[in-house]
Amino acid sequence: MGLKSFDRHKESLRDGREVYFDGERVADVTSHPVLGVGMSFAGIDYKLAEDPGHRDLAVCTDPRTGEEYSRFYRIPENTEDLLKRRELIAAGSRVNGGPPLIKEIGTDALFALHIVADHMDRHLGTSILPKVRGYFEACRAQDLGFAVAQTDVKGDRGKRPSEQHNPDVYVRVVDRREDGIVVRGAKAHTTASPFANELIVLPTRAMAESDADYAVSFAIPVASPGLKLIAEVSSHPGGNRFDYPVTTDLKMVDTVTVFDDVFVPWERVFLCGEWRYAGPLANTFVEFHRFTAASYKLPMCELFIGAAQLIAEYNGVANVTHVRDKIMELIAWTETTRGLLVAASMEHKVVPPGIAVPSITLTNIAKHHFARNYHLMVQNLQDIAGGLLVTAPFRRDWENEATRKYLDYYLGGVEGVSGVQRTRAMKLIRDIAASGFGGYQEILSIHAEGSLAAQRITILRDYDVKRCVEIVKSYLKD
Numbered sequence: 001m002g003l004k005s006f007d008r009h010k011e012s013l014r015d016g017r018e019v020y021f022d023g024e025r026v027a028d029v030t031s032h033p034v035l036g037v038g039m040s041f042a043g044i045d046y047k048l049a050e051d052p053g054h055r056d057l058a059v060c061t062d063p064r065t066g067e068e069y070s071r072f073y074r075i076p077e078n079t080e081d082l083l084k085r086r087e088l089i090a091a092g093s094r095v096n097g098g099p100p101l102i103k104e105i106g107t108d109a110l111f112a113l114h115i116v117a118d119h120m121d122r123h124l125g126t127s128i129l130p131k132v133r134g135y136f137e138a139c140r141a142q143d144l145g146f147a148v149a150q151t152d153v154k155g156d157r158g159k160r161p162s163e164q165h166n167p168d169v170y171v172r173v174v175d176r177r178e179d180g181i182v183v184r185g186a187k188a189h190t191t192a193s194p195f196a197n198e199l200i201v202l203p204t205r206a207m208a209e210s211d212a213d214y215a216v217s218f219a220i221p222v223a224s225p226g227l228k229l230i231a232e233v234s235s236h237p238g239g240n241r242f243d244y245p246v247t248t249d250l251k252m253v254d255t256v257t258v259f260d261d262v263f264v265p266w267e268r269v270f271l272c273g274e275w276r277y278a279g280p281l282a283n284t285f286v287e288f289h290r291f292t293a294a295s296y297k298l299p300m301c302e303l304f305i306g307a308a309q310l311i312a313e314y315n316g317v318a319n320v321t322h323v324r325d326k327i328m329e330l331i332a333w334t335e336t337t338r339g340l341l342v343a344a345s346m347e348h349k350v351v352p353p354g355i356a357v358p359s360i361t362l363t364n365i366a367k368h369h370f371a372r373n374y375h376l377m378v379q380n381l382q383d384i385a386g387g388l389l390v391t392a393p394f395r396r397d398w399e400n401e402a403t404r405k406y407l408d409y410y411l412g413g414v415e416g417v418s419g420v421q422r423t424r425a426m427k428l429i430r431d432i433a434a435s436g437f438g439g440y441q442e443i444l445s446i447h448a449e450g451s452l453a454a455q456r457i458t459i460l461r462d463y464d465v466k467r468c469v470e471i472v473k474s475y476l477k478d
């Protein structure tokens with residue numbers, strides 16, 4: 001095996017996992033009226049490999065065995081690997097209208113685990129890399145889907161894990177046994193976990209010696225006893241494509257992920273008490289994950305450009321100077337992010353054990369540039385569209401003959417654009433930029449993959465400022 005069909009992935013999720021949504025335990029996430037839509041959305045990574053139009057991009061062949069496997073599992077070694085990975089992530093997001101992330105985040109974590117395990121083995125004399133490799137190859141052979149639980153619930157943000165009044169707000173080891181460890185705690189915002197086979201757990205921050213029990217990383221099947229997923233959805237309930245053209249099929253699901261004394265066998269434990277490596281593992285993961293993040297966001301930027309241009313044409317303002325300026329800003333925002341990702345792929349660094357890491361500075365600037373400007377770009381789109389964005393009547397008024405004739409007659413735009421055409425464009429913009437989902441996207445842009453401050457700290461840490469100081473000093477010599 002090496003490639004799993006979407007139907008087989010769906011089948012693999014009927015395993016007794018403990019998922020809660022809207023006050024109830026969910027018996028089967030695949031057939032639930034809301035989570036089932038989220039499952040189908042998250043499954044695009046599997047569907048792409050089955051789609052003749054994307055198969056070349058989504059599937060790789062192992063030259064040694066001739067076996068096919070998902071490109072997400074290709075460990076990047078050079079610019080081409082990184083560019084293809086970026087293209088594939090964007091393709092999933094473009095076909096879906098949003099990011100699926102069922103293989104993207106997990107493989108980001110696995111690349112980071114390879115790098116940090118290699119470092120640990122060379123410096124501590126441990127034997128973690130063979131475990132990581134064994135786990136990675138088993139997952140690749142079964143084409144498993146992942147969620148990554150890194151962000152702890154954290155309690156008092158001003159205190160370290162071991163200083164908290166509640167000792168369980170960071171996931172920690174509560175028992176070490178001959179056959180494995182027992183972990184307790186909770187992580188927040190775990191994307192797509194109800195639709196994953198495996199959950200990879202990473203530390204969320206650097207640790208001190210006193211935090212050693214919190215320096216823990218491991219992987220477990222989602223159906224593990226004691227693991228509880230309490231789900232929330234990005235837009236709920238939605239339901240018809242006239243009023244909700246994008247979010248009817250786009251449901252991003254995130255969970256509060258509770259570890260109620262979960263047992264993890266040693267062969268699945270990658271970090272346990274080596275506190276000096278918690279920070280490097282957290283940081284190495286986001287080096288890949290922010291590259292993924294900026295890649296999956298680009299199709300949404302393109303949707304903004306297209307929607308802004310279309311509604312400007314419908315409204316008869318496409319040639320007005322301030323409207324053209326705003327569309328230009330949308331294009332510059334999109335293409336700056338894309339250009340930075342291409343440059344980050346080209347200026348990668350290959351680190352032991354032979355993995356290409358995209359330029360840290362450029363990747364973080366790409367993510368920061370996208371996120372810092374997101375709300376401004378929403379403003380541009382809302383500004384061009386006009387107030388009908390939030391006041392246009394819903395579908396049922398367009399189905400009622402008593403009201404439809406007035407709406408169609410009065411709400412039209414330029415000659416040839418009917419009320420219904422213009423309203424449908426408005427509904428699309430509302431759906432992505434002025435709705436519950438629009439608000440979700442704004443929070444996603446600021447916080448997901450780390451808050452803006454995290455990117456700024458990383459850029460300052462990675463960039464060689466000293467080199468610039470030396471240039472200045474060279475002018476100050478006699």
Ligand SMILES: Cc1cc2nc3c(=O)[nH]c(=O)nc-3n(C[C@H](O)[C@H](O)[C@H](O)COP(=O)(O)OP(=O)(O)OC[C@H]3O[C@@H](n4cnc5c(N)ncnc54)[C@H](O)[C@@H]3O)c2cc1C
Nearest residue numbers: 148149150151157189190191443444447448449450451453
């Ligand atoms: C939609 C969505 C999906 C996500 N998906 C995942 C996922 O799949 N897996 C995962 O692990 N995480 C995920 N995240 C989590 C994401 O990485 C975090 O939201 C982010 O790191 C911020 O953490 P927080 O939400 O706890 O906010 P906080 O950490 O509370 O941040 C709030 C503000 O306080 C500041 N702050 C916090 N602590 C300090 C401090 N000690 N010193 C100075 N400033 C501080 C922050 O910079 C920020 O400005 C997701 C988040 C969102 C919104």
